[in-house]
Amino acid sequence: MSWADPEMLWLLGLVPVAVVALWWNAARRQRATEMFGKSATVEPLIAGRAKWWRVTRATLMVVGAALVIVAFAGPQYGSRTRVLRKRGIDIVIALDFSKSMLARDVHPSRIKRAKGELERLLSDLDGDRVGLVAFAGDAMAFPMTVDYSAVRLFLRDLGPMDMPVGGTAIGKALIASKRLVESSNESRGDENSPDRRSKVVILLTDGEDHEGDPIAAAEELRAAGIKVYAVGIGSGSGEPIPSYTADGTLTGHVKDADGRLVMTSLSAENEDTLEEIASITGGKYVRAEEGTVGMTEIRAELSKLQASERKARRVTVHENRFALVLLPGFLLIVLEALLPEAWIVRRRRREA
Numbered sequence: 001m002s003w004a005d006p007e008m009l010w011l012l013g014l015v016p017v018a019v020v021a022l023w024w025n026a027a028r029r030q031r032a033t034e035m036f037g038k039s040a041t042v043e044p045l046i047a048g049r050a051k052w053w054r055v056t057r058a059t060l061m062v063v064g065a066a067l068v069i070v071a072f073a074g075p076q077y078g079s080r081t082r083v084l085r086k087r088g089i090d091i092v093i094a095l096d097f098s099k100s101m102l103a104r105d106v107h108p109s110r111i112k113r114a115k116g117e118l119e120r121l122l123s124d125l126d127g128d129r130v131g132l133v134a135f136a137g138d139a140m141a142f143p144m145t146v147d148y149s150a151v152r153l154f155l156r157d158l159g160p161m162d163m164p165v166g167g168t169a170i171g172k173a174l175i176a177s178k179r180l181v182e183s184s185n186e187s188r189g190d191e192n193s194p195d196r197r198s199k200v201v202i203l204l205t206d207g208e209d210h211e212g213d214p215i216a217a218a219e220e221l222r223a224a225g226i227k228v229y230a231v232g233i234g235s236g237s238g239e240p241i242p243s244y245t246a247d248g249t250l251t252g253h254v255k256d257a258d259g260r261l262v263m264t265s266l267s268a269e270n271e272d273t274l275e276e277i278a279s280i281t282g283g284k285y286v287r288a289e290e291g292t293v294g295m296t297e298i299r300a301e302l303s304k305l306q307a308s309e310r311k312a313r314r315v316t317v318h319e320n321r322f323a324l325v326l327l328p329g330f331l332l333i334v335l336e337a338l339l340p341e342a343w344i345v346r347r348r349r350r351e352a
Contacts, residue, residue: 067329
């Protein structure tokens with residue numbers, strides 16, 4: 001026998017108090033009745049059978065109340081095996097929105113192909129919370145949600161020309177992703193839960209980090225238990241960066257101060273950085289093959305995590321038996337309320 005809320009049993013201490021109060025009230029009524037003396041009218045009120053009738057009603061009330069208190073304490077007897085399932089993982093998509101992502105070494109461009117692959121990823125998800133960090137020289141975050149249509153809308157409406165700060169800051173993006181996951185867990189109250197979801201950052205970038213310390217940021221994510229799956233986008237040979245006006249009209253290619261084309265590439269050094277970030281956090285680095293973004297392998301890795309999170313766990317659950325006590329307690333209280341206090345008296349008067 002166990003109890004769901006054993007603190008409620010302390011209320012049983014009120015039962016003796018109630019018994020004393022009922023006894024004192026009965027004694028007071030007895031003394032008040034005896035003040036009128038024994039007469040033909042008064043005698044039935046103080047007859048022994050009438051007294052026992054009142055004692056019976058008081059007993060029903062006290063026992064019924066005690067049973068209700070025991071029911072509120074949640075008696076548990078016996079147990080059964082129950083299957084609990086953990087659902088989903090937390091995914092933050094950190095997408096590079098720097099102008100170098102406009103390069104067309106991936107058709108139709110790096111950024112458009114990345115968005116298309118992310119659309120496919122979102123269609124595969126079910127119950128996973130998703131957040132989005134868009135970054136260039138700075139990072140902006142979209143809160144964690146299971147409303148994938150809202151994430152799609154955010155992706156479609158944002159482009160490299162909308163970023164307020166140019167450049168590429170992978171370190172800032174990783175820190176913003178970490179804060180996004182942590183703030184989401186705190187708001188749900190499960191930061192210290194033993195059943196916390198797996199936490200993943202999918203980093204899609206061409207790897208051209210112009211500021212910050214992405215390796216130090218990766219160490220912070222590792223300490224927070226967040227894995228980074230990095231995808232390197234772009235060719236190693238270099239690609240010119242298209243130039244657009246505010247209304248989206250192509251005007252040529254980006255040039256430096258000397259009039260030479262600015263080339264962007266996924267260099268070996270950039271790849272080494274991305275691979276180190278993934279390795280530190282226990283994730284994985286994928287290099288996009290020519291003409292692709294490389295999300296197929298990432299989706300396979302996520303499927304493994306999702307399968308692990310949804311794996312059944314067997315736990316022992318105690319059976320609640322409060323109804324077996326609550327029902328008779330309630331019936332006793334109702335019975336006491338239905339019984340007339342002067343039934344014996346009226347019966348004697350009819351017999352007389």
